[in-house]
Amino acid sequence: MAAWIPILTFHDLKDHASVISYPPELFRRGVLKLHERGYQTVSLLEVADCLRSTKPFPERAFAITFDDGYESVYQEAFPVLQRYHMSATVFLAVGKERSTEDKTRLPSLEGRPMLNWQEIREMHRFGIEFGAHTCTHPNLTRLSPKQIDSEMGDSKKIIADGLSFPVRSFAYPYGRYNHHVLEMARSYFVCACSDRLGLVAVGKDPYTLKRVDAYYLRSEKLFDLMLTGLFPWYIRTLSIPRGIRRLIQNRLRW
Ligand SMILES: [Zn+2]
Known part of the structure; x- marks a missing residue:
């Protein structure tokens, strides 16, 4: 059993030089390696369940999320996840439109192509989970309680209606939350992800789940650290000042 578990965050799987793009080939190779070493995905609900019952996490387990x-996610990640029998949670920013017709796409973010509802339903049938990520992807800390309520409640309902399945997890846009946002998330969901960097440790709050952004795993060497006892240590070094970090990383040739 393990005292901590990594929740990985990906956004777009593309070869672009952008902080939210991650090379598809690196994703494929990384997931294959984890599979070969006996690693398995767990769902966020299982993570939340462990936290609530203060149980340790399964050994060699990790969770994958896509914001x-x-x-x-459909074109690049889904075939890889299917091949290795892995799951993931995809957090959808659904827009205000209530249409979940097959060909309706989610409203574009950053000018990028988004999933349509046919793709979402196909992935759901295979076991990919879907969580809410609001309607319009705002910084929730700047909204009134009424607006926060409709961003969370409406997005949850649109996805649940589109899938005919309950929606139990949430990710804060830009990772931003405050007391009001947190309280609202507690009333709607079973767990919620932040974008604070870290591993999830036993006993932590399921509504402020830390994650490891794939940005920090942008080479095969860095991804391979997940397979070693150095991984928690590497994640910890990322929160220390950059100068000292460079010294350590140069020493270890990361
Ligand atoms: Zn987002």
Whole structure:
């Protein structure tokens, strides 16, 4: 059993030089390696369940999340996840439109192509989970309680109606939350993800789940750290000042 578990965050799987793009080939190779070493995905609900019952996490377990709902999740990630029998949670920013017709796409973010509802339903049938990520992807800390309520409640309902399945997880846009946002998330969901960097440790709050952004795993060498005892240590070094971090990383040739 393990005292911590990594929740990985991806956005778009593309070869663009952008902080939210991650090379598809690196994703494929990384997931294959984890599979070969006996690693398995757990769902966020299982993570939340462990936290609530203060149980340790399964050994060699990790969770995968995709934020926003880019089309590349279907094109690039889904075939890889299917091949290795892995799951993931995709957080959708659904827009205000209530149409969940097959060909309706989610509203574009960053000018990128998004998933349509046919793709979302196909992935759901295979076991990919879907969580809410609001309607319009705002910084929730700047909204009134009424607006926060409709961003969370409406997005949850649109996805639940589109899938005929309950929606139990949430990710804060830009990772931003405050007391009001947190309280609202507690009333709607079973767990919620922040974008604070870290591993999830036993006993932590399921509504402020830390994650590891794939940005920090942008090479095969860095991804391979997940397979080693150095991984928690690497994640910890990322929160220390950059100068000292460079010294350590140069020493270890990361
Ligand atoms: Zn987002």
